[in-house]
Amino acid sequence: MERFTVVTREDEVSLSLGKKIADQLTEQSKVFDNENPEIVISVGGDGTMLHALHQRMHQIESVHFVGIHTGTLGFFTDYEEKEVEQLLEDLISGNPSTEEVQLLEVRRYNGERFESLYAINEARVENIIKTQRIEVFIDDEYLETFRGNGLCVSTQIGSTAYNRSLRGAVLLPSIRAMQLTEVAGIHHKLSRSLSTSLVVPESHVIRFESKSYNDSILCFDHLHVSLDGVDAIEFRLCKKAARFARYRPTSFIKRLNNLY
Numbered sequence: 261m262e263r264f265t266v267v268t269r270e271d272e273v274s275l276s277l278g279k280k281i282a283d284q285l286t287e288q289s290k291v292f293d294n295e296n297p298e299i300v301i302s303v304g305g306d307g308t309m310l311h312a313l314h315q316r317m318h319q320i321e322s323v324h325f326v327g328i329h330t331g332t333l334g335f336f337t338d339y340e341e342k343e344v345e346q347l348l349e350d351l352i353s354g355n356p357s358t359e360e361v362q363l364l365e366v367r368r369y370n371g372e373r374f375e376s377l378y379a380i381n382e383a384r385v386e387n388i389i390k391t392q393r394i395e396v397f398i399d400d401e402y403l404e405t406f407r408g409n410g411l412c413v414s415t416q417i418g419s420t421a422y423n424r425s426l427r428g429a430v431l432l433p434s435i436r437a438m439q440l441t442e443v444a445g446i447h448h449k450l451s452r453s454l455s456t457s458l459v460v461p462e463s464h465v466i467r468f469e470s471k472s473y474n475d476s477i478l479c480f481d482h483l484h485v486s487l488d489g490v491d492a493i494e495f496r497l498c499k500k501a502a503r504f505a506r507y508r509p510t511s512f513i514k515r516l517n518n519l520y
């Protein structure tokens with residue numbers, strides 16, 4: 261891949277590593293092209309990669325991503341800081357395979373009209389001001405009425421992120437599914453919902469309906485939007501995918517072991 265750009269976290273180590281990578285690739289006749297890159301190199305953490313992915317959402321299917329972590333090994337990053345020379349060698353003369361990561365499509369409905377947003381890790385409805393009531397449907401079949409702070413729908417790759425803090429299960433990469441988890445659900449004699457997480461295979465659609473989403477927000481990865489005027493939200497794994505350039509296999513179990 262000849263045309264590249266670099267996205268760096270705003271700390272000293274990441275900035276200087278990002279500059280080193282850009283300088284050395286340019287010296288090797290690679291072309292810095294921020295408009296139309298073939299590969300985006302993320303320098304920082306998994307959070308930095310999320311920013312890089314969202315910045316390129318308009319060209320997500322024509323760009324590859326690779327990450328170097330300036331903390332520990334991450335889930336989106338294949339190289340640690342000390343491996344920068346290996347990353348440069350791979351970028352200059354390596355032949356990567358492509359790993360596709362399916363995106364979560366989130367539709368905000370106002371009557372019949374909807375607007376789509378895309379997430380890599382998860383999307384969630386959260387209300388920290390008052391109890392949020394949500395009717396949950398799986399493929400138009402009523403499942404439950406949830407009451408509490410909110411509900412989170414995560415992807416496989418997001419299962420190690422916010423989902424894990426909510427005590428959702430970690431899914432291995434071959435599992436193509438969404439996971440629905442509760443955020444501070446209310447459970448007593450008069451109010452019940454599943455309370456455990458629900459793993460929903462890719463062919464299904466999760467739908468949230470509510471009479472009022474006042475004071476709630478819809479968070480997707482590090483971004484958020486208002487739910488004013490929204491009456492339903494649908495979540496589905498879609499055909500759109502982010503493409504990671506894999507120059508060498510990195511075990512998911514190793515990444516997981518490194519996490520805690």
Ligand code: NAP
Nearest residue numbers: 305306307308334335381382417418420421422425481482
């Ligand atoms: P952020 O500071 O960019 O990220 C928060 C933490 O989540 C960081 O430690 C980040 O790792 C880690 N992370 C991100 N994606 C991950 C993944 N797929 N697997 C494991 N860890 C992951 O926070 P932000 O900008 O508010 O939100 C970005 C993401 O952070 C969200 O998508 C959400 O999943 C996650 N988050 C988690 C919690 C929580 O667990 N309580 C709370 C808020 C947000 P790095 O240090 O490598 O960047």
